[in-house]
Amino acid sequence: MQATESSSGQNEAPTADRGRRLLPVLRRFGTVLVRWREASVLIVAIAMAVYFQASKDVFLTHDNLRNIAQATAPAAIVAVGIVLLLVSGEIDLSVGVVAALAPFLVHYAVDLYGVPVVPAFLLAFVISAAIGFCNGFIVTKLRVPSLVATLGMYYFLLGVLLTTSHAYPAQIPEEAQGRIQQIFGAADWASLTWCLAIVLFFHIVLTRTRWGLHTISVGGNLIGATEAGIRANRIKIGNFMIASVLGALAGILEAFRINSIDPNIGGGTALVFTAISAAVIGGTALAGGSGTVIGALLGALILAELQNGFNLIGISANPFNLILGSAILISMIANQYLSRLRRTGGA
Amino acid sequence: MQATESSSGQNEAPTADRGRRLLPVLRRFGTVLVRWREASVLIVAIAMAVYFQASKDVFLTHDNLRNIAQATAPAAIVAVGIVLLLVSGEIDLSVGVVAALAPFLVHYAVDLYGVPVVPAFLLAFVISAAIGFCNGFIVTKLRVPSLVATLGMYYFLLGVLLTTSHAYPAQIPEEAQGRIQQIFGAADWASLTWCLAIVLFFHIVLTRTRWGLHTISVGGNLIGATEAGIRANRIKIGNFMIASVLGALAGILEAFRINSIDPNIGGGTALVFTAISAAVIGGTALAGGSGTVIGALLGALILAELQNGFNLIGISANPFNLILGSAILISMIANQYLSRLRRTGGA
Amino acid sequence: MAEETALRVEHVRKQFGALTALSDVSLRLEKGEVLGLIGDNGAGKSTLIKIICGYHQPDAGRMFVAGQEVVLRSVDHARSLGIDTVYQGLALINELSVYHNMFLNRELRVGPLLNNRAMRRLAREHLTDMGVNIPDVSAEVAKLSGGQRQAVAVARAVYSDARILLLDEPLAAMGAKEGVLILDLIRDLKARGDVSVIIIAHNYAQVLDVCDRVNLLQHGTITFDRRTSEVTVDELTELVVAEYRRRRTGSGS
Amino acid sequence: MAEETALRVEHVRKQFGALTALSDVSLRLEKGEVLGLIGDNGAGKSTLIKIICGYHQPDAGRMFVAGQEVVLRSVDHARSLGIDTVYQGLALINELSVYHNMFLNRELRVGPLLNNRAMRRLAREHLTDMGVNIPDVSAEVAKLSGGQRQAVAVARAVYSDARILLLDEPLAAMGAKEGVLILDLIRDLKARGDVSVIIIAHNYAQVLDVCDRVNLLQHGTITFDRRTSEVTVDELTELVVAEYRRRRTGSGS
Amino acid sequence: GDNETATDAVGNFPKTPNWKFVFINHVTTNPFFTPTQYGAEDACKLLGCSYQWTGSANSVVAEMVNATNTAISGKADGIAIAVVDKTAFKAPVDQALDAGIPVVSYNADGAREDPGTNRLTYVGQGLYESGYALGQRALTQVQSGEVVGFIATPGQLNIQPRIDGAQQAFKDAGGAITFTSVATNADITKGLSIIDAYAQGHPNLAGMLAVDAGSTQSIGQTVKKYDMRSKGLKVAGGFDLIPETLASIKDGDLDYTIDQQPYLQGFLPVLYLYLYKISGGLISPPQTNTGLLFVTKDNVAQYQNTQTRYEGSSTDVKLVERSGPIAHE
Numbered sequence A, B: 001m002q003a004t005e006s007s008s009g010q011n012e013a014p015t016a017d018r019g020r021r022l023l024p025v026l027r028r029f030g031t032v033l034v035r036w037r038e039a040s041v042l043i044v045a046i047a048m049a050v051y052f053q054a055s056k057d058v059f060l061t062h063d064n065l066r067n068i069a070q071a072t073a074p075a076a077i078v079a080v081g082i083v084l085l086l087v088s089g090e091i092d093l094s095v096g097v098v099a100a101l102a103p104f105l106v107h108y109a110v111d112l113y114g115v116p117v118v119p120a121f122l123l124a125f126v127i128s129a130a131i132g133f134c135n136g137f138i139v140t141k142l143r144v145p146s147l148v149a150t151l152g153m154y155y156f157l158l159g160v161l162l163t164t165s166h167a168y169p170a171q172i173p174e175e176a177q178g179r180i181q182q183i184f185g186a187a188d189w190a191s192l193t194w195c196l197a198i199v200l201f202f203h204i205v206l207t208r209t210r211w212g213l214h215t216i217s218v219g220g221n222l223i224g225a226t227e228a229g230i231r232a233n234r235i236k237i238g239n240f241m242i243a244s245v246l247g248a249l250a251g252i253l254e255a256f257r258i259n260s261i262d263p264n265i266g267g268g269t270a271l272v273f274t275a276i277s278a279a280v281i282g283g284t285a286l287a288g289g290s291g292t293v294i295g296a297l298l299g300a301l302i303l304a305e306l307q308n309g310f311n312l313i314g315i316s317a318n319p320f321n322l323i324l325g326s327a328i329l330i331s332m333i334a335n336q337y338l339s340r341l342r343r344t345g346g347a
Numbered sequence C, D: 001m002a003e004e005t006a007l008r009v010e011h012v013r014k015q016f017g018a019l020t021a022l023s024d025v026s027l028r029l030e031k032g033e034v035l036g037l038i039g040d041n042g043a044g045k046s047t048l049i050k051i052i053c054g055y056h057q058p059d060a061g062r063m064f065v066a067g068q069e070v071v072l073r074s075v076d077h078a079r080s081l082g083i084d085t086v087y088q089g090l091a092l093i094n095e096l097s098v099y100h101n102m103f104l105n106r107e108l109r110v111g112p113l114l115n116n117r118a119m120r121r122l123a124r125e126h127l128t129d130m131g132v133n134i135p136d137v138s139a140e141v142a143k144l145s146g147g148q149r150q151a152v153a154v155a156r157a158v159y160s161d162a163r164i165l166l167l168d169e170p171l172a173a174m175g176a177k178e179g180v181l182i183l184d185l186i187r188d189l190k191a192r193g194d195v196s197v198i199i200i201a202h203n204y205a206q207v208l209d210v211c212d213r214v215n216l217l218q219h220g221t222i223t224f225d226r227r228t229s230e231v232t233v234d235e236l237t238e239l240v241v242a243e244y245r246r247r248r249t250g251s252g253s
Numbered sequence E: 001g002d003n004e005t006a007t008d009a010v011g012n013f014p015k016t017p018n019w020k021f022v023f024i025n026h027v028t029t030n031p032f033f034t035p036t037q038y039g040a041e042d043a044c045k046l047l048g049c050s051y052q053w054t055g056s057a058n059s060v061v062a063e064m065v066n067a068t069n070t071a072i073s074g075k076a077d078g079i080a081i082a083v084v085d086k087t088a089f090k091a092p093v094d095q096a097l098d099a100g101i102p103v104v105s106y107n108a109d110g111a112r113e114d115p116g117t118n119r120l121t122y123v124g125q126g127l128y129e130s131g132y133a134l135g136q137r138a139l140t141q142v143q144s145g146e147v148v149g150f151i152a153t154p155g156q157l158n159i160q161p162r163i164d165g166a167q168q169a170f171k172d173a174g175g176a177i178t179f180t181s182v183a184t185n186a187d188i189t190k191g192l193s194i195i196d197a198y199a200q201g202h203p204n205l206a207g208m209l210a211v212d213a214g215s216t217q218s219i220g221q222t223v224k225k226y227d228m229r230s231k232g233l234k235v236a237g238g239f240d241l242i243p244e245t246l247a248s249i250k251d252g253d254l255d256y257t258i259d260q261q262p263y264l265q266g267f268l269p270v271l272y273l274y275l276y277k278i279s280g281g282l283i284s285p286p287q288t289n290t291g292l293l294f295v296t297k298d299n300v301a302q303y304q305n306t307q308t309r310y311e312g313s314s315t316d317v318k319l320v321e322r323s324g325p326i327a328h329e
């Protein structure tokens, strides 16, 4: 057995494209694509943008790009947490209600208890983290499967939300209007900025830190990871907490952007399912052990592009589903085809 | 190393309760419970019934039992298909729309094309099976993860359903009224009868046939099963087809029971999530390789009992979720505790 | 001659991406013969086995089973030609019981239903023959010890009625006593004369003990093919280590 | 004397449901000693190792590390006491690269970030020392051959700075040459004098080659404890097979 | 938008570009709005323009805002929004107006006394008001006891205001009636089981109301099943006109259901937007209350016997004949 490209077999990164007959620049581009696992999803996202721009030339205008960004950001932020959870072998259905609850918590704290805005924000995040902790505790220590545990939590929090809010939207607290509201979602590119920062940060966490390595280990081989001395429960609980806090952030950003604190932000489980879909489209395995944060961002982008593009073209609701479904199927089949090409073509 | 209870270590089923100081009858009952993996869920279901009967004595009346049965049956039927899919390592989000589509297919065939009722039924089932086949094909041959593939199929079918039905309910075809309608859901215990027959049949399929064994193998260790010569794709595609057909049946039963062919039967993804929850509550692992059909039935029963019981008590809309969520959490923690008892206490 | 050759592999090549696992392998297995396949870790032995059993498709090369050229589409296809395998990874389903694993994909049935009783009984018998003590054949294999697991995998293949058996390190986790008994079993099969076996093993004493012929796989090809009566353990060891020394000094330069 | 004993295990007992894997095990490992642990398949060797490394909690019994009684709460706890393990199941994460697996849970870092470059370099060095050829340490372990996988697991434990090493069949999948080199490594560790090792192996020649003392685990307890200088391979084999004969005739009656 | 192919002049109107009007809805696939879409379609055919039906399938306001923004970016020629949230649409509507796109609201118009947006006008009847009317009508038949109101999805803005309105009606009538709101389910079949169970547990109910089509239908079926009319149930009613509901009215299991004339909520916005554009903004669209029509045993036959696109029950374009005197006070 030996590697074709080097007699010692010790080269760290085999130059997979030796022997190809392409121009150097293309070759270089090819190599990058071949190495980069999110490449196929990116290509699909770009192809889609090209298609929509060709059918409707306002697609790539500044205003519409902002629309797409605003639709991508909350799903991507939630998807980041979901990726961490899926990679560690768990799932959380309650994130969507946390998203709806968090802005209400800010509202309650400020408007009912007179807490200043910044501590109110902190409070909302702390409570969200505590919810994540409860989820993690019930899953790891009490051994309830995460789907059922977080389903229970979902109903519980929904009950809390509807009873305390009387199922009625509230207004953004006056104290939070202005600069804070702009920063937390209302400014044109605010939610995208948050989203990119979070994606970048957790991309590094997942790929370059112990936490990420242990998250992958726990999800890939729970017994093996435990045997290697990794404290699986801590990792899982931590990821539940991260997912909850990111859910809360997404909810706050959305509430401030649409300028209304609505009990239906997140649409029940809809936001979570969009996020799970984005994660899976981006290449995260439902079975755990493997996933990418950047892929999830691209997955969310693809879903947002589809929604926005077909809306621009002017497709109405009923046939919309038909076309959306076909587009998802076609693009994902293409995606799989591209990523198989990528894998067989290179390292 | 030796087994405590027998020096030869060759006893097929170690009598785990030797040495206990219980009355023989209790002991026997205990042994059965200890062996039977669905025992803990059954205990939870029974405890729940006792609680609700104590709080509201109409709970166990004939009429209300029929209510519970009618709420359990469709979820359980869909859950049977979902269990097979989950066990083989896949998932299908599109079953709920198949449930809504199937009665429309019957309606279209009979009322628009003049097909007699029985062939119309067959047609609806054949089309549903074909949908399942497409799902399976896209997942196994084109390698699209099942969550995304069936999400695409979900939107596609929803589009088909809404465009063809104009999002408007239809009436049961005249030709199908009467005996056929009674058999397919309208009679008091019709859907429960179907449900029990299906659960029994697929319980045997899953535990006592090659198909079941291979389903478990494919979900438990895909590479290992393939190495052992099992044709994994066939198994998976078959299970997708079963899940679709069962979804269609559940939809037809429901339409005939509520006497209206409504595009909202199944509530989009709601029916599938109830079914997935029932399966997981009953002990099916999301990660594949392990599951029980009877457990899924009990899971559906527990969900129906909760819904029905709290409604009987008369909890109003907003706090309802709160109480439902708490009840799910508490009962599932108890369930896990019981099943741990079961495992450490016996074989 | 074609009559007598159970299996012939010609110029088989297999790449994994940029890595050439097998560059040009030809080998031949006579009817009733036990062939030992040795080589360094990562030499490509398991890859070769997985090609012969239909799990991997080769990138080039041909295969003949009992003189007939075949292109294997799947493991199932190879099984239908009488080829059965013990994989190095064992291919056990943790979620299934010992006896279901032992009869996986060749289950005994009554009508459409599994004949669990018969499978349980046979499983117990087979394990006793192999000297392996498993208290309860209804237990999940996940709970077994390493050697017990391997015994289940070996029993699955050895007690099938295969005509060509491929055993990839079947003794790696077996105890001293259990190992001896399994080698006895293989000798029994050989004595029956209609079963041909390829065994991969790193314990050269065992190889010489049970095999008729030994092949060495190096650099993706067979570099050494000798009857076992003509070699000793020390010679084989020397062969492998010599290569190692050569490579060490080579890469050191 | 307590100073010199690296590890003492007293009257340890472990049940799995109705199955008593270990009934009453006591053993002792001196500082700088290499102890061989042998026994039939399913004798409970791995179970004992998993108790010592903190993975299983014993049902009864006591443990002393360097004379201090300890109750291990987790594998992590045991590691903090200097106990490191090669599991029979290897405990590799298929999704991670070779070098990440090799440094799992003792990753090298710069600030909060992983020092992948250093880990890659060291991983290559270690594998070369062990004579194992893995073309690309950045490849996923899922793609490795059986022996390559085992090498990664062994390297993980052997190159940690553990004071007590537990090796559960570390050579099972290793080639002849690689096996010899790993035994050399263990001898080196022994020569340094501060590492104590327990090795489980079914190859008695290897056991006698590297161990100072050998223990036999049977019926859930240690039935034989002798210095290796006092026994031969044949004696050990005889011990195990005698027991087997006794049991056969016993159960046949 | 003006680059679209121009359509020929219709009737007495001048030649216009093919204007595209976008309807933003909160429950895009709900059968209630099927006739609304027919109304929009018919008006567009008549006037030579086109429409798009979009928004959110389950009343997620953020999705509606996104769809509105997309319509603005896409340079729609006019927008009709169901303003289900009183603050969220202010900015998008202002942006549309700034961009010269006329905006009207339909079906929902912010909160009571606060439209929440600067839309040109509103076509429809308020959700809250219709709920209030539901309660007031019930009060003519029941003065005391337990009344339950079923709601499929509490918190969702297409129906939550209705149940709030109903509750308010009972509150305003004094305290003799205890009103409970009970959640059913988005899945109509589950909803039936839930209503059935509630009826079982509360044999002394004096009234059963519902604020969505599925729950209304289920009330009718439950009332029939337990023959509740003979056991003290004084009033049963709800919303919308799906076939089972009409059958229950006919059989007397339901007393009334509310027809909100959804056809007009599609037809009129298109007409108004067209007139606004064609007149260069000189015709300011009038505020229109599309009203409430109570369908009772007296007038249900007409609904049942005619399958018509004006009620959503048929796609066919055909003349609906009527005869005899028109009912009046």
Ligand SMILES: Nc1ncnc2c1ncn2[C@@H]1O[C@H](COP(=O)(O)OP(=O)(O)OP(=O)(O)O)[C@@H](O)[C@H]1O
Residues within 6 Å of the ligand: A001, C016, C019, C021, C039, C040, C041, C042, C043, C044, C045, C046, C047, C048, C088, D135, D143, D144, D145, D146, D147, D148, D173, D175
């Ligand atoms: N699926 C795969 N993808 C990529 N590389 C692989 C794959 N399978 C095996 N290899 C590589 O091919 C080479 C040969 O592997 P193989 O398993 O055949 O070795 P082997 O001779 O069986 O070794 P061992 O004695 O360690 O079992 C190894 O370098 C291995 O890393």
Ligand SMILES: Nc1ncnc2c1ncn2[C@@H]1O[C@H](COP(=O)(O)OP(=O)(O)OP(=O)(O)O)[C@@H](O)[C@H]1O
Residues within 6 Å of the ligand: B001, C135, C143, C144, C145, C146, C147, C148, C173, C175, D016, D019, D021, D039, D040, D041, D042, D043, D044, D045, D046, D047, D048, D088
């Ligand atoms: N988690 C578990 N649950 C139940 N039984 C177990 C478990 N782990 C081990 N056993 C049983 O305990 C006994 C001892 O297993 P152990 O793995 O310790 O054996 P071993 O001596 O390491 O054998 P081998 O040489 O085959 O590796 C076996 O019969 C095994 O089936």
Ligand SMILES: [Mg+2]
Residues within 6 Å of the ligand: C045, C046, C047, C088, C168, D145, D146, D147
């Ligand atoms: Mg191998």
Ligand SMILES: [Mg+2]
Residues within 6 Å of the ligand: C145, C146, C147, D045, D046, D047, D088, D168
């Ligand atoms: Mg072991």
